[in-house]
Structure formats: structure tokens, C-alpha cells
Amino acid sequence: MRDPFLLLNVSPQADDNTIHHAYLHAVKACPPERDPVGFDAVRQAYERIRSQRQRLAYELFDTTPPGIQDILDQACPVNEGGTRRPDLALCQALLRGER
Amino acid sequence: MARKRNKKPSSPNKVASSLSADAIQSLGYEALAEGKYRDAINHFKTLAKIEPEACWQQGLLEAYEGRAQVLEAKGMLKEALAIRENRRRFESSPDPRYIALLLRLGRIPDALTAYTALSQTGDTRSLAQVRSLIAAIDLSRDTPIEGLPADDPVYVDGVHARHALAAWCRGDDEQVAQHLKAIPFRSPYRDLTLILKAMLCLPQDCGKTSALLDKIAADSAFAPLADAARLVLLPEADFIAALPNAGEQSARFAMNLRGWSPERQSLWRELIRRGPEPGPAHLMDVIEKHRQMLGDTWANQKLIRLIHAQWPAKVTPAILKALPSYESFILKAWTTPRFDFHDQEDALCAWENLINVITSGKKPKPGTPDALRVALIHRHLFETLDLSDSDFRKAIEVLLQKNLELVPDEIEEHSFLIQYYQEKKDIKVARRIVEQGLARWPENVTMLNAALDIAIATKAYKKAATLARRILERDPINRHAAQSLFDAHLAHATKQVKKNRPDLAFKEMETAIEWARTSQDKDRAMLMRALLQVLNETPGAIEEVRVRAHRLGQTPLASALAVVLQGSRLGLKTQHTLSLVGMDIERVPDPDDLMRCRDLLQDNMQRISAQSLQMTDILQPFHKPLIKAIQGPLPYQDYECWCELLSRTKDAVLYLMVARIAVDHYPDKPLFVFHEYRARQIQTEIHRAHFWLDDDDVERLETAHSLARSQGDIRTAQRLSDILDALYGFDSSASLLPDDIEDTVDLMIQVFYDHAPLNILRQMQDVEKRHGYPGLVNWVINYMAHNPPPSWIPPLDQLDS
Incomplete structure (x- = not known):
């Protein structure tokens, strides 16, 4: 299970309101009819940190270890909409069949 | 050291040369079918020496093709080309796969020569295939392939394709669109145009991107580009999981397109250095190395989770020492085992130590995050510790009540x-x-x-x-x-x-x-009111009772039951109620009436639960008609419903009668053996008597238990198993022994142990080992009940001494 703060893209110090807005934003990105798995992950993350009580309970009792994605997102998050086009040489390598 | 000798297998040629042409041909096709292409080639070559082309050429071509594909799959491209060149000698026009291989090996002039030869055959399908291959190779080069005719579509459309690709890489989407427009539908660059159009939709319209990429066939010359683009569409977790197997160029292409910074790409490489699913130890190393980038708090919180995931293996004191106090006490609390009562105290102590760290040993200010942390720990202790010990439970209850002061809001x-x-x-x-x-x-x-x-x-x-x-x-x-x-x-x-x-x-x-x-609730209340009016001798009240009773019961006996149930709430005895309203319950109910009675009782269960112990009194006058009807035989499900219902009404008399009837009708159904037992048990509970079981009872329960298991009736098997466990002493709540003779039986067991012969002693030890002391008590009582007085028991006077 992902780090809920990273999944919702909020700081661990965020308040209830900020987390609620982040949840709504995340749900818009993966509505249940289009991405049920993503939606479920977002909903679960929100349920784990929606109130201060839950955030502190997460801090004290949740023993889920981080995964690769958590470490990557904490260290170098991907900027939303920040796609970078690969250079031509990379495309040419793929066209030569070099996967 | 002895040198390993390579033993050369005997050549199939030598074997085949002595065979007839038909036999060699058969061998060739057999080898082909088995995928032994080298052998097949040799067989058909042998055949070529003695037979005309018609007998061997097709087989040989297939064998060459198979062998070439095997070599290509192994990456032995030069060897594959040699085979394809052999094959080429028997073909009128070059095979597209031969040209593809030439292109892959960079032998462009040879490929173009073959392409020219293919152009002259009029094989449009093969030609389109080869043009697409040449187009992809043409684009993969910094300069276009020389030697293509000026009117060749690869050359003509290549100019726009090259500009479109370069513009896309630069991010000049307007230019991309313009150049793509100039490429005709049936161009060798058609797949490239689809891929570029698909990628132009990213990241806004992934659905359209996916639909466009779906049009690219797996054997397209542009497939590697399409596959890399498809990676981009995966959800992040799947994307990360797919990256290690995607190939370096594809992974880089996809990571860039997803907006991964060079730092993120580099960190990902570091994370998967020891495999696509790194273990906690490697993740800990990476976190430590990049602590500054990750932030101390985050790093510490994740480190304790990784340590916990591999606890206690691979955890060194140095790792623990490096942790700050708060995280190290959380880890201590998580990792303190709680298997028995003493461990529970350790666990409680570990969490209390954490509370001390949180509060610095002072009382936290109510309503603060620290106070909430403490309250949460109290709740956690309540939820995770075994509170069967009353003192321990009281201690935790005190903590829980403190929570109301800690977090009053x-x-x-x-x-x-x-x-x-x-x-x-x-x-x-x-x-x-x-x-x-x-x-x-x-x-x-x-x-x-x-x-x-x-x-x-x-x-x-x-x-x-x-x-x-x-x-x-x-x-x-x-x-x-x-x-x-x-x-x-x-x-x-x-x-x-x-x-x-x-x-x-x-x-x-x-x-x-x-x-x-609900209308039923209303009828119940109105029936009760009418009954009270009857008691007050209000005119017309009896008629009102009958009307309301009929609405509730619908059938004669069920209506009477409805009246009696409401009467009982007014403190009226059943017979009194019935005589007040002049209702007769002597008639045996028909199946419909019986079912209504059952439904009515079921509906009333919620309301009469508080009076359950009086249910025998309430229902007693109904026993006779009900039993006559229940005598049936009724379907199995009806008996099941009645038994389950009566087990809750606690009318043990009726319950026992129904269970016995059910056992008679369905002797092979273990459920009713259970109900009969339960009814007897409830009866003795109500009368505060001791529940005696004899050997036959226990045997019946054991047989029913086995039967339930063999019939797959898991619920009944579990219920019977619980009873048997209790009987055998796993649960002290079902002792077979009255308290007043307990001492006598203890003495008897002592006598058995002191004087019984070896075979009896062994049996006793075995029973006690398997079923505990209560089981042994049961066994000794049964032994005494079913055997003549043992000769080895000394006379009573000697026992006293």
C-alpha cells in the first residue's frame, strides 16, 4: 500500500481541508468508472489520513514499509503535466530495433 | 583433470544415405515437424542429390526458414543471414524477412538490391512490408538512405516523416501536424504517423493515444517505438513494475515522456540495481544514502517500517542506535512480542515508554496532538492486548477513561x-x-x-x-x-x-x-389496546381483538398466538387470555397455519427476547396442537427452521420435543442431534440442574460430528466440535461432574493411578494427555459405570487408611 500522503500529494502537516481538496483532485484524475483500481487506492489513502486522529494513528501504528514508488515520489516527484520529449537519437535507436 | 571429450554425433546424412528416397523424405518432414531444422536441412540436401526438385525443394525451404528464425531469436543474425542466403538461391523473388535481416545487419546496399528485385515482381503486399522496414531504417539514420529512386514512396514521404519526428522531439507540435498532413494514407510511414498522432494526445487524452497505438501491429517496423509509447500509458505502479523488463532505450523513452527528471531516473536505477523488487535492506541503504533529499523525518519514519518488515533478522544495533528517540520507541513498541500474559506486560511497558517520550513524562495538555497520540495508544492497547485477565482489563479501562480528559473534543x-x-x-x-x-x-x-x-x-x-x-x-x-x-x-x-x-x-x-x-407494529399495538379494553370490559373489545389478531396471524392458531403474545406483555397468562377472548386452540393446525405460527414467533423474537425465560409458560398450551402438526413428517428445512427458532425462544420443552421428532424423521442429519443436545442443555440450565451425559450420548455426538464433517455441513460440525471440546475438558464450562461428588471422584482417580494394572494406567494417561483432567474424570466414571467393581481396588478400610 502506498504512502497516503504521497499518493494524495499532500504534506504530512496538511490539515483536513487541504487533504479533502487533494482527495477531490485525485478522484477527478481517476474516476471510478474509468480507473476503479486507481480510485480505490485514492479512496483508501484518504480514509487513512482524512482527520488528524487518523494521521496520528497512521504515524503510530501503520507498519507498511515504503516501496520504490514512495521513495521516488518523496525524493524526486514527477511534476504534473511535466512530460519531457525524448531526444531524436533515442527515437532513432528504437527505430533501429534497439529496445 | 581429465579433459572432456566432445563426442560428435553421427551425421544423419550417413544414416540416411542408405535409405530409400521416400524414407529420406519422411525423415525430413518428421525433423521439420519436431523443429529439428538442421537435421531436416541435411535430409532434404541428401534427397536433392538423388531426386528431382519437386520432392525436396519445399521441405528444404521450410527447413531453412525454421533454422533462420531460431538463429534470429538467439541473436545470431549473421548465421541467420547465411541460412537465408541459402534459401534465397531457391526463390524467384527475395523474401521480406531476408531484406529485413539485411537491414538489421546494416547491409543497406544489399537490402536495396533485393528491394529492387522485389519491386519488379508486383508482390504489393511484400513490397509494402519491405518499404515500411526501409522507412524505419531510413528514419533511424541521421542522413537518408542513398540509392532509392526519386519516385520511391520511402524517399518521397521520408522527407516529411523525418521532419515530423524531429519536430515532435523538439516539442514543436504545430510542425508535427503540418508534416503528418503531407504523408499520404498508404505511405510506408503510416504507422509512424499513427504513433506520432498518438503521442501528441499525451498526457491529456490517454484513451485516444491507446486507441491509436492499438492499430500498430506487433510485427510493424515501428513496433519498438509503439511499445515504448504504450508503456507511458500504464498507471504509475504498473509502469514502475514494467520498466525493468522494457529494455534500456524503451525505458528511457517512456520515463522521459512521463516527465521523470534525470534525478528520478537515476534514483530508479539505483533502487533496482539488485533486482526489480528490492528487499528492505537495499531500500534502507538507498534511504540512508539519500537522506538529505528525502528529509530526515520521512527517512526515519520509513526506516523503522523497513526494520520492522525484516525484524529481527538483519537488524544490527548500529541501525537501531542511529534512530531518533521517538522512532526508536515506536519500533520497540511494534516489535515487543505479546504471546502470553507476561509478554503483554512487556508490550504495555513498551507503549508506556513511548508515551513518556511523547509527553516528556508530563501530563499532556488536553486536546493537543500529543494528548491525542496518548489517547490513540490507549485505544491501541485495548484493541490489541488480551484482556481476559480482569486486573489487566481494569488497568486498560482506567486508561480508556483517561482519554475523555485527554481528548475531550x-x-x-x-x-x-x-x-x-x-x-x-x-x-x-x-x-x-x-x-x-x-x-x-x-x-x-x-x-x-x-x-x-x-x-x-x-x-x-x-x-x-x-x-x-x-x-x-x-x-x-x-x-x-x-x-x-x-x-x-x-x-x-x-x-x-x-x-x-x-x-x-x-x-x-x-x-x-x-x-x-409498519402496519404490523400498528396491529400489535392495537391488539394490545383491545386486550386492555377487554380487561376493562369495553363493549366490542373482543371483536376488535379478533380482527387485529386475524390481521396479524391470518390463520386460526397463529391468530391465537398473536393474542397470547400481546397478552403476555400485559402480564396475562395464556389460558386467561384465551378464555377472555373465547379462543380455542384445540384444533390441529394445517401446514399453512403452522407456518404462520412460525413466522409470527420469528417476527416477535426481537420483542420477546427479554421474556424468553417465560416462553415455555406462554407457549405451553400451544405445545399439543403444535406438536401434532410438527409430527409431520415435514420437510427437512421446516424442522431446521423450527429448531433454530426454538433454540432462541428458550422454550426448551417444545424445543426438545421438536428436535426429537426431527431426529426420528431424519436420523442421518447430524443437525438434529445437535439440537436435541442443546434442548436438553437449555432445559437443565433453566432448572439449574446438572447436565448428565452417558456414554451413548457422547457416542451419538461423536458420530453426528463425523457425519456432519463427511456431509460437508461445516456449521453443524463446528457446533458439535465445540460441544465435544467442552465435554473433553478443553472448556471448563461444561463439566460432567457435580461439585458435591468432585472430591470422591478425585479420590477414585488417585486410587486408579495407585492400583490399576498397566494397561488401564496407559489408557488413563492417554485420555488425560488428549482431553485433560475433566476428560479423565469422564473416562473413570464411564469405566466404573460399565464394568464390574475392579478386583484390584483395595477394600474400603484400607483406602481410608
Whole structure:
């Protein structure tokens, strides 16, 4: 299970309101009819940190270890909409069949 | 060291040369079918020396093709090309796969020569395929392929394709669109145009991107580009999982397109250095190395989780020492085992140490995050520790009550404690907490509901009615409150009847009728009111009773049952009620009537549960007609329903009779053996007698248990297993021994152990080992009951001494 703060893209110090807005934003990105798995992950993350009580309970009792994605997102998050086009040489390598 | 000798296998040629042409041909095709292409080539070559082309050429071509594909799959491209060149000698026009291989090996002039030869054949399909291959290679080069005719579509469209690709890489999407427009539909660059159009939709319209990429065939010359683009569409977790197997160029392409910075890409490479699913130890190393980038707090919190994931293996004191105090105490609390009572104390101590770290040994200010942390730990202790020891439980209860001071604004803590004490039937404490809660949250429906439940539990019906009204004002569709209000008024009416205040009772009943949410509830209340009117000798009341009873029961016996059940709430005995309204229950009910009686009892279970111990008295006059009808035989399911229902009504007499009838009709159904046992048990509980079982009873239970297991009736098997466990002493609640003879039996066991022959001693040891001391007691009693007095027991006077 992902780090809920990273999944919702909020700081661990965020308040209830900020987390609620982040949840709504995340749900818009993966509505249940289009991405049920993503939606479920977002909903679960929100349920784990929606109130201060839950955030502190997460801090004290949740023993889920981080995964690769958590470490990557904490260290170098991907900027939303920040796609970078690969250079031509990379495309040419793929066209030569070099996967 | 002895050198390994390579033993050369005997050539199939040598074997085949002595065979007939037909036999060699068969061998060739057999080898082909088995995928032994080298052997097949040799067989067909042998055949070529002795037979005309028609006999071997097709086979040889297939064998070359198979062999070439094997070599290509192994990456042995030069060897594959040699095979394809051999094949080429027998073909009129070059095969597209041959040209593809030439292109892959960079032998462009040879490929173009073959392409020219293919152009002259008019094989448009192969030509389109080869053009697409040349187009992809042309684009992969910095400069276009030389030597293509000026009117060749690869050359003509290549100019726009090259510009489009370069523009896309630069991010000049307008230019991309312009150049793509110039490429015709049937161009060798068609797949490239689809891929570029697909990627132009990213990241906004992934659905369209996916649809466009779906049009690219797996064997397209542009497939590697399309596959890399498809990676981009995966959800992040799947994307990360797919990256290690995607190939370096594809991974880089996809990571860039997803907006991964060079730092993120580099960190990902570091994370998967030891495999696509790194273990906790490697993740810890990476976190330590990049602590600055990750932030100290985050790194520490994740480190304790990684340590916990591999606890206690691979955890060195140095790792633990490096942790800050707060995280190290959390880790200590997580990792303190709690297998038995002493461990529980350790666990409690570990969490208390953490509380000390949080509060620095002082009382936290109520309502602060630290106070909430402490309250959460108290709750955690309650939820995770075994509280069967009463002192331990009391200690935890004290902590839970402290939570109300620590976090006075947390309604959750109040609700939890109220529910806890309600379940524990400690209504006094529950009421105190409800009052505190209501003082703080007077409008809160949860608090009002809790107060309502307590009022009903303490038979404060007037208060309950007021509370239910308050809830319904705030939450008009609150079913629980509406039902509680109805029940409260009816119960209050009963109370007034018992106080000999029919005037007030009628008033309460009227209010109950007003609040009834279902027609059945309304009929029940009206039936009760009519009964009270009968008692007050109101004219027409008996007729009203009959009408309401018929509405509730619908059939004769069920109607009478409805009257009796409501009468019992007014404190009326069954026979009295029946004689008051002139109802006769002598007639044996038909199946429909019987079913209605059952349904009625079922519906009333909620309301009569408090009176369950009186159910035998209420139902007693109904036993005769009911039993006559239940004698049946009825279907299995009917007996099952009756038994389950009666087990809850606690009318043990009727329950036992029905269970015995069911056992008679369905001797192979273990469920009824269970019910018969339960009925006997309930009967003895009610009469506060001791429940005696003989050997036959135990044997029947054991047989039924085995039968239930073999029939796959898991629920019955479990119920019987629980009974047998209790009988054999795994549960002390079902002792087979009355207290007053316990000492005598203890003495008897001692005598057995002192004087019994070896074979008896062994049996005793075995029984005690398997079923404990109570099991041994049972065994000794049975032994004495079924055997003549053993000769090895010394005379009584010697025993006394």
C-alpha cells in the first residue's frame, strides 16, 4: 500500500481541508468508472489520513514499509503535466530495433 | 583433470544415405515437424542429390526458414543471414524477412538490391512490408538512405516523416501536424504517423493515444517505438513494475515522456540495481544514502517500517542506535512480542515508554496532538492486548477513561466508551459517559441515540420517548429512533398496566400507535389496546381483538398466538387470555397455519427476547396442537427452521420435543442431534440442574460430528466440535461432574493411578494427555459405570487408611 500522503500529494502537516481538496483532485484524475483500481487506492489513502486522529494513528501504528514508488515520489516527484520529449537519437535507436 | 571429450554425433546424412528416397523424405518432414531444422536441412540436401526438385525443394525451404528464425531469436543474425542466403538461391523473388535481416545487419546496399528485385515482381503486399522496414531504417539514420529512386514512396514521404519526428522531439507540435498532413494514407510511414498522432494526445487524452497505438501491429517496423509509447500509458505502479523488463532505450523513452527528471531516473536505477523488487535492506541503504533529499523525518519514519518488515533478522544495533528517540520507541513498541500474559506486560511497558517520550513524562495538555497520540495508544492497547485477565482489563479501562480528559473534543472516544460499557452491561458507567457527552454535544444524534439505548436498557421509557423525539426532530428518517420510540411507548404502557393505571396505559398505547412505522407494529399495538379494553370490559373489545389478531396471524392458531403474545406483555397468562377472548386452540393446525405460527414467533423474537425465560409458560398450551402438526413428517428445512427458532425462544420443552421428532424423521442429519443436545442443555440450565451425559450420548455426538464433517455441513460440525471440546475438558464450562461428588471422584482417580494394572494406567494417561483432567474424570466414571467393581481396588478400610 502506498504512502497516503504521497499518493494524495499532500504534506504530512496538511490539515483536513487541504487533504479533502487533494482527495477531490485525485478522484477527478481517476474516476471510478474509468480507473476503479486507481480510485480505490485514492479512496483508501484518504480514509487513512482524512482527520488528524487518523494521521496520528497512521504515524503510530501503520507498519507498511515504503516501496520504490514512495521513495521516488518523496525524493524526486514527477511534476504534473511535466512530460519531457525524448531526444531524436533515442527515437532513432528504437527505430533501429534497439529496445 | 581429465579433459572432456566432445563426442560428435553421427551425421544423419550417413544414416540416411542408405535409405530409400521416400524414407529420406519422411525423415525430413518428421525433423521439420519436431523443429529439428538442421537435421531436416541435411535430409532434404541428401534427397536433392538423388531426386528431382519437386520432392525436396519445399521441405528444404521450410527447413531453412525454421533454422533462420531460431538463429534470429538467439541473436545470431549473421548465421541467420547465411541460412537465408541459402534459401534465397531457391526463390524467384527475395523474401521480406531476408531484406529485413539485411537491414538489421546494416547491409543497406544489399537490402536495396533485393528491394529492387522485389519491386519488379508486383508482390504489393511484400513490397509494402519491405518499404515500411526501409522507412524505419531510413528514419533511424541521421542522413537518408542513398540509392532509392526519386519516385520511391520511402524517399518521397521520408522527407516529411523525418521532419515530423524531429519536430515532435523538439516539442514543436504545430510542425508535427503540418508534416503528418503531407504523408499520404498508404505511405510506408503510416504507422509512424499513427504513433506520432498518438503521442501528441499525451498526457491529456490517454484513451485516444491507446486507441491509436492499438492499430500498430506487433510485427510493424515501428513496433519498438509503439511499445515504448504504450508503456507511458500504464498507471504509475504498473509502469514502475514494467520498466525493468522494457529494455534500456524503451525505458528511457517512456520515463522521459512521463516527465521523470534525470534525478528520478537515476534514483530508479539505483533502487533496482539488485533486482526489480528490492528487499528492505537495499531500500534502507538507498534511504540512508539519500537522506538529505528525502528529509530526515520521512527517512526515519520509513526506516523503522523497513526494520520492522525484516525484524529481527538483519537488524544490527548500529541501525537501531542511529534512530531518533521517538522512532526508536515506536519500533520497540511494534516489535515487543505479546504471546502470553507476561509478554503483554512487556508490550504495555513498551507503549508506556513511548508515551513518556511523547509527553516528556508530563501530563499532556488536553486536546493537543500529543494528548491525542496518548489517547490513540490507549485505544491501541485495548484493541490489541488480551484482556481476559480482569486486573489487566481494569488497568486498560482506567486508561480508556483517561482519554475523555485527554481528548475531550473527540466524540469518537465518548461513543466508543459508551458502547463498550453498554456491551459490558455496565449501564451505570455508560450513563455517566453519555451524560458527559450530551452536556458537550447536546444536539449530536450519535449521543442522543446512545442516551436512548441506555434509557431503554434501564426501562426509563418516558425518558426514552423524549430522547427518540429529539432524535427524530433532527433526523426524521432515523428508523432506529422511530422503532425505539414505538417500543418505548408500548413498554411504558405495559409498565402503567402493571401499576394499575389503565388510563395512562391507554394514553401510551395511543402514542405508540401514532409512532408505529409498519402496519404490523400498528396491529400489535392495537391488539394490545383491545386486550386492555377487554380487561376493562369495553363493549366490542373482543371483536376488535379478533380482527387485529386475524390481521396479524391470518390463520386460526397463529391468530391465537398473536393474542397470547400481546397478552403476555400485559402480564396475562395464556389460558386467561384465551378464555377472555373465547379462543380455542384445540384444533390441529394445517401446514399453512403452522407456518404462520412460525413466522409470527420469528417476527416477535426481537420483542420477546427479554421474556424468553417465560416462553415455555406462554407457549405451553400451544405445545399439543403444535406438536401434532410438527409430527409431520415435514420437510427437512421446516424442522431446521423450527429448531433454530426454538433454540432462541428458550422454550426448551417444545424445543426438545421438536428436535426429537426431527431426529426420528431424519436420523442421518447430524443437525438434529445437535439440537436435541442443546434442548436438553437449555432445559437443565433453566432448572439449574446438572447436565448428565452417558456414554451413548457422547457416542451419538461423536458420530453426528463425523457425519456432519463427511456431509460437508461445516456449521453443524463446528457446533458439535465445540460441544465435544467442552465435554473433553478443553472448556471448563461444561463439566460432567457435580461439585458435591468432585472430591470422591478425585479420590477414585488417585486410587486408579495407585492400583490399576498397566494397561488401564496407559489408557488413563492417554485420555488425560488428549482431553485433560475433566476428560479423565469422564473416562473413570464411564469405566466404573460399565464394568464390574475392579478386583484390584483395595477394600474400603484400607483406602481410608
